Amino acid sequence: MKHKSLRLGFDVTMEKGATWRPLKVQFWNQEESYKKFSPTAPFKYHADALTGLSLVKLNHYIKSPVATPHLDYSFAVEAWKALDPHSELYERSQKRVRALQSHLAVVNPEYCAEFEDQFNEHFEMAIKPWGVDLTALWPLLDTFASFENKIGAPLLYNFGLNFSKPFTEKLHALYSFLYHLRSLVAIDHNAHVEDPSHEAVKVDAITDYLPRAEYVVNDALLYWNFKKFSQPFSAPKTPDTRVDKLFVNPMEKAFHKYSHNACHLVDNLPKTFVSSLNPVELEEAFYLVQMDWLLGSPAGLLFKIREEIYGLQSGYEKIFWKDVEPVFHSKPVALHLCCELSPETVYGKKAG
Secondary structure, three states, X not given: OOOOOXXXXXXXXXXXXXXOOEEEEEXXXXXXXXXXXXXXXXXXXXXXXXXXXXHHHHOHHHHOOOOOOOOOHHHHHHHHHHHOHHHHHHHHHHHHHHHHHOOOOOOOHHHHHHHHHHHHHHHHOOEEOOEEEHHHHOOHHHHHHHHHHHHOOOOOXXXXXXXXXHHHHHHHHHHHHHHHHHHHHHHHHHOOOOOHHHHOOOOOOOOOOOOOHHHHHHHHHHHHHHHHHHHHHHOOOOOOHHHHHXXXXXXXXXXXXXXXXXXXXXXXXXXXXXXXXXXXXXXXXXXXXXXXXXXXXXXXXHHHHHHHHHHHHHOHHHHOOOOOOOOOOOOOEEEEEEEEEOHHHHHOOOOO
């Protein structure tokens, strides 16, 4: 089926002051709005298009042909699937994530279903006929905290979560929306700096959430070797109480205090998996497993969404861009985005 080009227009309202805090995103559902701004081709990495497309997927008001008669909804959904890189990376990692999960105790499905209901209830409060009230997403942080308390484990390196397919698809769309929204703020900021080498900000789908993955690998190797070599002194059958009390226990506490992420990584992996690898393989595995968790697990998806909501609540400069101070604005800033997606952009030049 041939599709005509798709126009996407929306406004991003930023809070006044020296902070990067988007407050709301308003979708253009009136034809008059498109007369004020001429649509352009999407940005190089499609941040504008993907923000608009994921908003269309998330907001059930926008789907209505009465509200947005100009919108080709089926083309918008196809375009999002074709252009969003994160959902494809998620699928690529799923096989390895499921293989790990088959050796682990999964979280009680009732807890996951309950979390879905609570998440959906709070999320719907943010969806408006005009778009998304971003401040209404803040209460989801309490929902995340409550869920972690319920399951007795953090989201970090957790491979035991499973959600329904519709809910997982919603999480993909929400993450796409939040990540690319932050990209738009970065693009706007970088367009107005005098020295990009010092004043520009960037977005990265890995280091924004796991800033020192290779350091975690080194700490994980140390922690794993400590556990392995201390086992003869603290094993249940032949414990040496003096060594256990004076050395093993204090060291274990020190690792958990100073190498928190590495300990969670090792403790959340199947012992048979870790024990089966030689030192070189283990070093590579500790890195790849972090990537699979971040890019291809439900817990990693939730973790990234939570970080983005923290950014919305506190300001991106407090969570992602700590080295750069935003310029002070005495009034709220409005970003106006308008792009046009052609079938060639989505499917390639040979689209029929």
